Amino acid sequence: MNRQVLLLISLISLNLVSGQISYSIPEEMLKGSLVGNIAQDLGLEIKRFISGKARIYTRNSEEYIELNRERGVLLVKERIDREALCTETALCALHFQIILENPMEFYTVTVQITDINDNPPTFEKTEMKFKISESAVIGAKFVLQRAVDLDVGTNDVQNYLLKPTDHFTLKLHSSNNGNKNVEMILQKPLDREKQEQISLVLTAVDGGEPQMTGTMLIAITVLDANDNAPVFTQQTYKATVRENSSKGTVVATVTASDADHGSNSRITYSITNTLDNVKNVFQVDEVNGQISLIDDIDFEKSKFFQINLLASDNGGLTDSCKLTVDVQDVNDNKPEINIMSKSSVISEDAKLNTVVTMINAEDIDSGENGNVKCYISENVPFILKSSRSSFYSLVTDSELDREIAFEYNITVTCSDEGVPSLSSSVTLTLQISDVNDNAPVFERSSYEAYIVENNTPGLSIFTVKATDADWNQNARVSYILEDSSVNGVPVSSYVSVSADSGVIHAVRSFDYEQIKDFQFRVKAQDGGSPPLSSNVTVKILIQDQNDNPPQVLYPVQTGGSVVAEMVPRSADVGYLVTKVVAVDVDSGQNAWLSYKLQKSTDRALFEVGLQNGEIRTIRQVTDKDAVKQRLTVIVEDNGQPSRSATVIVNVAVADSFPEVLSEFTDFTHDKEYNDNLTFYLVLALAVVSFLFITCLVVIISVKIYRWRQSRILYHSNLPVIPYYPPRYSDTMGTGTLPHVYNYEVCRTTDSRKSDCKFGRAGSQNVLIMDPSSTGTMQRIQNEKSILDEPDSPLEVRIYFSSIYYHL
Secondary structure (H helix, E strand, O other), X not given: OHHHHHHHHHHHOOEEEOOEEEEEEEOOOOOOOEEEOHHHHHOOOHHHHHHOOOEEEOOOOOOOEEEEOOOOEEEEOOOOOHHHHOOOOOOOEEEEEEEEOOOOEEEEEEEEEEOOOOOOOEOOOOEEEEEEEOOOOOOOEEEEOOOEOOOOHHHOEEEEEEEOOOOEEEEEXXXXXXXXXXXXXXXOOOOOOOOOEXXXXXXXXXXXXXXOEEEEEEEEEEEOOOOOOOEEOOOEEEEEEEOOOOOOOEEEEOOEEOXXXXXXXXXXXXXOOOOOOHHHHEEEOOOOOEEEEOOOOOOOOOOEEEEEEEEEOOOOOEEEEEEEEEEEOOOOOOOEEEEEEEOOEEEOOOOOOOXXXXXXXEOOOOHHHHOEEEEEOOOOOEEEEXXXXXXXXEEEOOOOOOOOOOEEEEEEEEEEOOOOOOEEEEEEEEEEEXXXXXXXXXXXXXXXXXXXXXXXXXXXXXXXXXXXXXXXHHHOEEEEEOOOEEOXXXXXXXXXXXXXXXXXXXXOOOOOOOOOEEEEEEEEEEOOOOOOEEEEEEEEEEEOOOOOOOEEEEOOOOOOOEEEEEEOOOOOOOOEEEEOEEEOOOOHHHHOEEEEEEEEOOXXXXXXXXXXXXXXXXXXXXXOOOOEEEEEEEEEEOOOOOOEEEEEEEEEXXXXXXXXXXXXXXXXXXXXXXXXXXXXXXXXXXXXXXXXXXXXXXXXXXXXXXXXXXXXXXXOOOOOOOOOOOOOEOOOOOOOEOOOOOXXXXXXOOOOOOOOOOOOOOOOOEEEEOOOOHHHHHHHHHHHHHHOOOOOOOEEEEEEOOOOOOO
C-alpha cells in the first residue's frame, strides 16, 4: 500500500523542463510497474515512437528501466534496490536518454529512486567490552560503536538508547557528513567492590515507519587505580592524500597524552570505524599514532574518509578524535566514447549539416580532469558539433566528392583537461555513394595514329581510351564516331570505332600518294542518367610504303641522239665528270637514294658517289685510255624491299672536239662496242698476269711517282668545281632541292697553278652527237678555232653555263 502511494506521488511530481523529463519512484517496485507515460509527457504521438524506433540509451540503467513503444510508457524492468545501486550517496537517480531516428532526436530522462525503510540499524559487533578504572572521573567519555543503517534520510538511525542508566548516560555528536557519533559518559563514580562487571544494552532506533532497531551488548570491567584518561592534542585532524599514493604512504600522525605514570600512561592507538571501508584502506601504528595507507584509494569511489581514532591506556581509559582525509583527484581515467547512433553510408550530394553520427563522451574524473572536449581528424569534410554537455553530433561541413575520396576513416578523439591530459579515440568508417557528376575524360587532349599505306580493310589502327571517375554504371564508357567528312566523303567510309573498346579500324585501304593524313572526332559517353560525354580529336597519319621505284632526271635517256660527257686527258684524280640525278616519289627512307656503278668500260678509271651520284675519276687519265667510255649506274632506294633504276652514261676522253667527233660517229652501236671492250679487257688481264711478277718493282715506283704528283696537284690552289644538273643540287646526298649555279673556270696546261678568268659563256661540257645534223659539226669546228690560238699557252676553257629545267 505504501509503494502505491509513493508511485502516485512520483507521477504527480512529473516535470518537463527544456527537453528533460524527471520521474520519482520508490525502490523495490515490482517488475512491470509503471514509471511514467513518456509519450504524453514529451508531447509525442505513439506512432512517432514506433516509426522512430524509440529506444533507451544508457550505460548502466537499461537493466532497471525499459521502454514500451506501443504504449509510450516507461516500465520497471528489474527490482531496484536503492542501497545496492547508490552505496555512498543519499540522492539516487537513474539517467538515460530516449533516442528517436528519422529524424534523429533524443531526450534526457532522470528517474529518482526514493528510499523505503527496509533495513534495520546494525552494529558491526554484537558485544563491546570496556575496562574502566574505578577511579574514572565523572564525565569520562567512552566512544561507542556507531550503528549503520543502509537507508537514508528519516529511515536512517535517528537516536540511541542506553539501558540501564545507573552509571552511564549517552551523548550524541553530529558529524559533518550527517552521521551521529555515540559516546558513553560516566555520570556516577564506579566502585569495583560493589560491582565489578556492568552489562549495558545500546539500542539504535531509526525514524522509519514502521520503526526498526538494532542492539549491541556493552560489557564493562571495572579496574582499579587508573584515574587519568588519555587526551588527544586535537579533537579533529585533517589530512589530504592523492588517489594514486602508494601503499605505506603516511597520511597523518595523531598524538595523545596521559597524566598517569607507568603502565597506566602507556597509550595504544586504534581505529574504531566499523561498517565502512576505512580499516581496509588505513592503519594506525599502535605506538606512534601514524596513519598510513594499506590499500589503493580511488577518488571516483570515495572522495573523503573519516577515520575515528581511539587512544587507550592500560587502565582502560580512552579518548577519541577523528581524522578527516580528503582524497585529491588524479587524472587517471580516460574519457569514455559511446556511439549513440551512426550512418555507415552517405550520398556524395548530401546537403551541408547532415547528421551522420551521434556521440556521447564522459570522464568519471572530477573538476578539470573530468572536462572532456572532442575533436576529429583534420582534412575531412565533417565537423563535430556539441549539442549538449557530453553529447556531440558529427555533421557534413562541405560538399562531398566520391571521386576524391570514396571512404573516410574519421577518428574522433576526446581529451580531458587534466595534467597530463588523457584521451580516447574511436574510428568511424563512412562510405560515400556515387552520383553521375563526372564526364568521361580521354587520356590525351588529342591523338595521333599511324598506318602504313596499302593496308587491308578492317585493320586495327589505334585505340582511344577514356576513363570516368564515377563508379559502376556511371563509369561505363561507350565510344561513338561523330559525323564529319574528309575531302567530301563521310569519315565513316574511312574508319570505324568499337563502341566498347574504343578500337579504331580502317574501313578502306589508304594510298599515301593520294591522302597523307585526315582527322575526325570521337565521343565518349558514360552510362549514367542523364549521360555525360566528352570529345577528342584523332589524327590519322598515312605512312609511306616503298611502292615506287626511283626516277632518273639526269642524264636524260633519249633514243634519237647520243649524250656524252667529255673528260680531258689532262684530268687528274677526283675530276668531276657529271652527276646522276634521280628522285623517288616515296617519302622518308624510301626516298633515300644510293648510287652504284654497275658496269663500266674501265672500272679502274671512274667511280660513283654513293650518296650524291657524282661520277669522278679515281686515277689520272692516260693516253692509253679509250676515248669512248660507257658507264651503267644503278640507282637504289632505301626501302624494304629496295627498288632501283639504271641509267647509261657515255663519257668521251679527249682533248679536242674533232677527236671526239671521229670516235662517236658509231656510238649508237652498243653491242659491238661492248664485245670489243670485253675482248680487250680479257687480253689485257692475261698480259698483266704474265708480267706481274717481273714488273712489280717498276709498277710500284711508277705508282709512287704518280701519287706524289697527284698530291702536289691536289694541294695546289686549283678549285674542284662540282657539276650540278639542271635545278638539282647536292642536298643531304639526295639531289632533290632546286638551285641554279653558273661557273666559269680556266686552267693552263703547262702549270700546276690555276688562273681563273671571267669571260663570255662558252660551249657546254655535254656533247650531243647527231650524225644527221650538220649544225653539230659546225659548232665543234668553232670550238676548235677558239682553242687553237697561236703564240699563247694552250688553254682549255670549260664553261659551266646556267641550264634551267622546270620539273
